[in-house]
Amino acid sequence: MKLIIIDDDPIVSSSLKKIIESHSNYTVVAIGTDGADAMPLFIQYLPDVILMDIQMKHQSGLEAASAVLSFQPSAKIILLTTFSDDEYIIEALRIGVKGYLLKQNFQSIIPSLEAVASGQHVYGAEIIHKLPSLSSPTKYSLPAQYESLSEKEKEVLTLVGQGLNNKEIADSLHMSEGSVRNCVSTLLDKLSLKSRTQLAIFFLKHFRK
Template structure:
């Protein structure tokens, strides 16, 4: 797994490189200290995951992430910050970030990277509890208007709760492959890009 680390504190970025490369599955291919560097380095190395801070001088991590995802919709960006600001969380979700973690939970960083690499979205416990409040819409929507069946809706609810395909399959007594197919079809029906956007859609329309 090739990772780029972006943090405006050079000591933090170097320390993160040391922590991450203690795991033989992770290679930190580049370090950067600004949003501008993040864009340049991402385009140069095309890493599996971009691990990035949010508040930085000049271009922020969110601005950099938006530019990168506009060019590469498959980019996997995991934000690592000390800030739990609502506006940051909403922005990260809406641009399509794969995760949002607090630096204080340093023991979760490596597992989070592996989860994102495997196709999951990862948000720390503090963030998950805030998402329904931040994204919840007032008007209920008739999901059947989108050709969403009751089974589809059960799958969507599982995704919105942050469950993996395996966890959803165990809950609904389906095979993991069947769940994967359901999610793919649901994304096509709703014209969405990934699980994160699906969760946002659910919370905005439930």
């Protein structure tokens, strides 16, 4: 199986090459030193996997990955990063990178390489928890005032968050339209908001799956 390594530090590239070629059935067919090398090397060799540093002088690994993936979305690109406090993870996942690993412990790169080659996605343990969808919508992030809502009020809030109007909410919850209006009014008061639209925004911010 063919592999390309792209890293602006030749020491990293060569130790990676050494480790990979000694432990598995991969051949490093090319080594690049900048993101700009990724596209031409990819087209020339059509490797099974690309291992690429995310921080490089001229063109970043992210840009390079984006270019390659827009050309070939199934390309198996693993980005390597030095720091775990990494804000690029979301963008990397979005463009379709198949792996995102810390450079640190080299020995875990081999199994990750295998997993990516077999079609899975692999991410460093320290990195995956940077995803906002994991941290945001837990009930611990709810404002204190939310606790003061009655069950009915929470139901109404939920339906406002779906975009229903008062009549529709009334029908769904078997209450009168007047009551719904009242209930919405109470919600606005309790949550210190000014309109039903702001209620919906509140709901989505806190409860979006």
